[in-house]
Amino acid sequence: MVPEGWTLKRVGELFDAQLGKMLNKEAKQKEPQFPYLGNSNVQWGRFDLSDLKTMHFNERELMKFSLIPNDIIMCEGGEVGRCAVWQEIGQNIYYQKALHRLRTKGEILPDFFQAYMESISGTKLLDDYTTRTSIAHLTQEKLLSLPVRLPTLLEQKKIVGILATWDKAITTAEQLLANSQQQKKALMQKLLTGKKRLLDENGERFSGEWKEVRLKELLTEEKSRNRDNKIDRVLSVTNHSGFVLPEDQFSKRVASENVRNYKIVRKGQYGYNPSRLNVGSFARLDSYDNGLLSPMYVVFSVKEGLLCSDYFLNWMSSNEAKQRIVGSTQGSVRDSVGFDALCRLPFKLPLMDEQRKIASVLSISDGEIINLQQKIDALKQEKKALMQQLLTGKSRVKADEEAV
Structure with a gap:
């Protein structure tokens, strides 16, 4: 149903469309080379120009595949429809065949169409x-042939302005989050290397020497299997979300029907896939009392009284730990890091009181980061709900009114 005063159009009626240049062997090798946008450079409502690849474009192609302000660049594959409006003046960047370029014929505002695509x-x-x-x-x-319910240009402009308020709030919160994450990294670099020492409970600065050990002195491998088949919660470990249910990640359960040989991981224990530890797929189980991991996973715990679990969790995400893990994979099969290899890593061990103090300070930073992420998630949900109202005509905006 089309709202009163709106029209139903097809994308082809509203835009001139063109796919980018095909990437081939000649384009990769021939000079001169020019930067181009690929699928990964296009995010919702913005471009990531931090990692542009290059290929050859001849003079005719430079004209054909050039961008002008208000062009829409849209992903043809992957997350189809993901798009952003090009506003980079003076940037000579082109685009490859994995992307559609849409240029408005005048009936639709590019920012309105970008919001419409995001909403569907x-x-x-x-x-x-x-x-x-x-x-x-x-x-x-x-x-x-994709249909678009189209308000007047005046109403489009009003809708875009309202959504821009949410976009600004989201961008501001994301910048604060990025700043907090950088501040935590800097703090970790100082605290986990002993470059900065904190105050103890008496107000005196910690001064004891840190003991040089190997992780084998501090960790215990856990080898319990699900022999009695009492646990059915199968988990996996990702480098961005820690422990997850496979069905949440892949939209379906991917585990074997028979899980009797799966390893049991209990709350407070750690798990990782040896072939993915070098990319950060490592986590402590905090969300469930227990779960199961594929037999290929390593499960271990820290030795209480020697190593503070929160301290170790922070250390494993530090640059120092990442460098040592990558170094330990040299010469191994498929960059694999088994439990024995992990145990051989050197580790500087503060006294328990200092470990706990460092973990406590870093926990405050974590709290700030979590709060900001929750704020961002809430703003995005609010924007999504607003888009569903405004871009379907359920709530109407008029030129002389804020909202109806």
Whole structure:
């Protein structure tokens, strides 16, 4: 149903569309080389230009695949429809075939269309226009036939302005989050190396020497198996979310039907996949009392009284730990780090009181980071709900009113 005063259009009626240049062997090697946008450079509402690749464009292609302000660049594959509006003046950057370039014919504001695409992402409407092979694709033919419920330009402008208020709040919160994360990294670098010493409970600065040990003195491998089949919660470990249910990550349960040989991990214990420790897939189980991990995983605990678990968890995410883990994979099969290899890593051990103090200070930083992330998530949910109202016409905005 089209709201009163709106019209139903197809993308092909509203935009000139073009796919980017095909990346081939000649384009990779021939000079001169020019930067181009790929799928990973396009995020919702913004571009990430920190890691641009290059290829050859001839003079005709430089004209054909150049960008002008207000062009929309959209992902053809992967997260189909993900798009942003190009506003980079003076940046000579081009785009490859994995991306659609949409140039408005004048009836639609690019920022309105970007918001519209974001609002239908993951819905049946967009899914019906998506071709699915090994990965999802939004072909040019399907994209051009995609329907758009279109308000007047005046109402579009008002909607874009309202959504921009949420975008600004989200951006501000994300910048604060990035700052807090950087501050924590800097604090970790000082505290976990002993460059900065904290005050003890008497107000005196810790001064004792840190003992040089190997992790084998501080860790115990846990080898319990699910022989009695009493546990059925199968988990995996990711480098971004820690312990997760596979069905949350892959939309379906991917574990074997028979989990009797799976390893048991209990609350407070650690788990990791030996072939992915070098990319940060490591976590402590905090969310559940217990769970199961594939037999390939390593499960271990820290020796209480010698090593503070919170201190160790922070150390494992430090640059020092990451460098030592990467160094330990040299010459190993598939960069694998088994429990024995982990135990051989050198470790500087403060006294328990200092470990706990350091962990307590870093925990305060973690709290700030968690609060900011929750604020960002809430703002995004508010924006999503607002988009569902404004971009469907359920709530109307008029030129002379704020909102109806």
